[in-house]
Amino acid sequence: MAALSDLEVENIIHPRDQTTKGFKVGCPTLNISDARASLDFYCNKLGMTLLKKLDLPEEGLTDYFLGYLEDGEKLANKGTPEETFRAMTGTRTVDLRHVWNIKETLEMGSAFDNISILVPDVYKACERLENLGVQFVKKPDEGGMTNLAFIKDPDGYSIEIFSIQTIKEHCL
Numbered sequence: 001m002a003a004l005s006d007l008e009v010e011n012i013i014h015p016r017d018q019t020t021k022g023f024k025v026g027c028p029t030l031n032i033s034d035a036r037a038s039l040d041f042y043c044n045k046l047g048m049t050l051l052k053k054l055d056l057p058e059e060g061l062t063d064y065f066l067g068y069l070e071d072g073e074k075l076a077n078k079g080t081p082e083e084t085f086r087a088m089t090g091t092r093t094v095d096l097r098h099v100w101n102i103k104e105t106l107e108m109g110s111a112f113d114n115i116s117i118l119v120p121d122v123y124k125a126c127e128r129l130e131n132l133g134v135q136f137v138k139k140p141d142e143g144g145m146t147n148l149a150f151i152k153d154p155d156g157y158s159i160e161i162f163s164i165q166t167i168k169e170h171c172l
Helices: 006-012 035-045 081-089 122-131 164-170
Strands: 029-032 049-056 061-067 093-099 112-119 136-138 148-152 158-163
Touching (some): 035 049
Parallel strands (some): 112 158
Antiparallel strands (some): 049 061, 136 148
16 A cells, blocks of 8 residues: 555544643553563663663563663652652653563564553543544453553554553552
8 A cells, every 4th residue: 555645644634632632652561571681781781771660460560661861860769659650651761561471582573562642531531532433452440450441553553541540549
């Protein structure tokens, strides 16, 4: 299929719906099979800093939030609610997710887990998305963690929808 013309693009994209005011892109999540090797690579070779380590034993995984600090910027108190919030919502952050029971090395291309969208109210956002016919993998009140959802984009990629309340309830 050929690229879309500028006119086709203009006809597809409408002015931003005001109900999406406050939506922000969160950090991408990559599944990793060897936390030692990945932390060495991203921190020691690419120069990232560990912003937050989040163990989730009920889910069988650990999230390592990494990012770049600006010159002179320091982590005041690693692990404080403020640092956790910054790590999980930062635009300069990547989430390396180590699922504890991964038995084999991830094949090239299978490491992508999801991107995340931070919204003011996950329930209102999900109601809007459902009315627009978006496919849900998990709705906000399903499963162990509430106040977050997962949807699929047209290519089947997973998108996590969560709110500040989710971080406060489950991670701070």
